[in-house]
Amino acid sequence: MGEPPAKKAKLESGIWLPQSIETIDNKLRFDSTTYHSEIPQAIQESDEPVVLGVDEAGRGPVLGPMVYGISYCLASYQNELKKYGFADSKTLKDEKRQELFKAMENTNEELFKQVGWATTTMTAKDISSGMLQDVMGRGAYNLNEQAHDVTMELIRQTLNKGVKITKLFVDTVGPPATYQAKLRKWFPEIAEITVCKKADSIYPIVSAASVVAKVTRDLNLQWFTANLLHGANLGSGYPSDPNTSKWLNSHVDPVFGWCFGLIRFLWQTAKDSLERNKAVPVIYEAQCVKDSGYHDVSALFASKDEAFLNSYYGSGSVDL
Template identity: 60%
Template sequence: MTRSRSVSEDPLSDIENIDPEQQEKDQPIPKKRKIEEDTNGSTSTFPLSVTTIENPLQFKSSTYSSPIPQAILDDKESSVVLGVDEAGRGPVLGAMVYGVAYALENFSNSLQKKYGFADSKTLKEERRQELFDLIENNNEELHEQVGWATTTLTARDISSGMLKGSGKVYNLNEQAHDTTIDLIKLVISQGVNLTKVYVDTVGPPQTYQTKLSKIFPGIDITVAKKADSIYPIVSTASIVAKVTRDQNLKWYNENVIILNNHKLGSGYPSDPNTSKWLNSNVDKVFGWCYGFIRFSWQTAKDSLIKHDGVNVIYEQQCMKKEKGYNDVGNFFNGTSPNSSQKVIPSFIDKSYYNSDIVNL
């Protein structure tokens, strides 16, 4: 089932109401990917994981799920394996995308041997796009065999979680874990006979594996470093995530008027084009487009300081003080909130109001 949803939705909420036979009948005919025409007449092709995002200028995180592959619908009892990987963890600019790919276990070895799926970082952009196109092309074997889903975590939501002032900060690892869990639940909720899951680790592998095993007790979970170069199904997820991340960045650059098709580079701070764009487009009050830049990254903070950005004290920062807010009455008795000593004129003594002193 093709759908777009908020990250916060529970994909298992309707699992008991799923009718597998009806679900198979309801499988939609996959839509063609959207093709945009550039001003120079050339065309750009964007995947549905990018073009189905509702209200993209609101910069809300979103999830896209492909139709269940026909091979899995035709063989519901056979074991299905799933891989998890991400793209865009480090950039200061743009989204982080988590991807899952799944297929019948007896087909999964063909992903590497027949098609050459590998860690997306080891493949050229053109080859990544070619492999992704084979998965999306209705006439290809990979389309019949491989299902996939992505969650696009926007820069807005990443930084909002990391800059929380009240309560516990929602760090990047926790965001990654929760997104992975939601994506696995989403595939299960579609009636897929998921028996094995392979995850490229975030944090200590064993701790993460134990966490996932408790949530999914009936599934064999493997969490490992460099899983995208070890397990072909994780390599496939790596391709799905990477292409979606790159195309998402490209779509915003080509279609959002505030970006105006600039040379953004890859979005990583070390990229000269990214660094040049970031430092050449600082608004002293607003910084940059709020949903496109990770304001929680030190690179962004340093750039704002370097370009005389207006200093802002957020409410959350005030709440972080050791003893919370101080008693406003302390300002009128001449006592510092953190000291018993008189500190006039830093604090106003109420006795002054009954005196002839005018230099308060």
């Protein structure tokens, strides 16, 4: 029968993959995905209040996904996270981040029994599709709105699983006060909501979410590097990374740009690279504005109103 896709992917890449990546059935479709861990034993067996933290990784890169992570535990356990070394993931070495995440997945470890977590991996394909301007519809779905919606959905899903969240700590996207008011409106059942800058450095439960998000994003990009791009040096994916810039500029197809769902085509770095390498200009359908000098002929079949039809053909009767 062969190996399940997730297991096969792990063997091909040669790297450890957390469940947030292993459980993606078809990685080459580049669809955004969500994964929830089991609800920890400590939470299932207690009526104590629960705290939940939210953080993201990969907001700025031109390559790869943006990952939102949440983690949650009993309020009485939050300070215990410090003894494991949880901190803002950017201040930790990669080995330490993976060590912490592995402990959260290992059924024999205390962290597995105490801390729950979840991620949503927003692919470059879906981020760019959302940001395309749709002049005839809802308009561009900007990155802040996408981030807010993903965060709220992760929280909602966790509440729906029966986790009684009493305190919520969120690393801000946009103005903290505005975002906090939005969350209070959507989650009146959560007694205390705090949105602030550098929350991952202040609240240990947000630090845990930061680790989950960062490791998921980094290993997601590493999997594609190993399995799709034959080990190419993509760098970190950030525009300022010379390895990222070098790869982008040396792999431009004049028609398709880059043939992968890894690229955020609407980032200025990608646009500049396409132009610099003389790629064929593209106008997306969603960006087209109908010429006001022409009428939409579909309206002729949608209405039998004589006055409406006369606006096209002048006075007189028209039989349909």
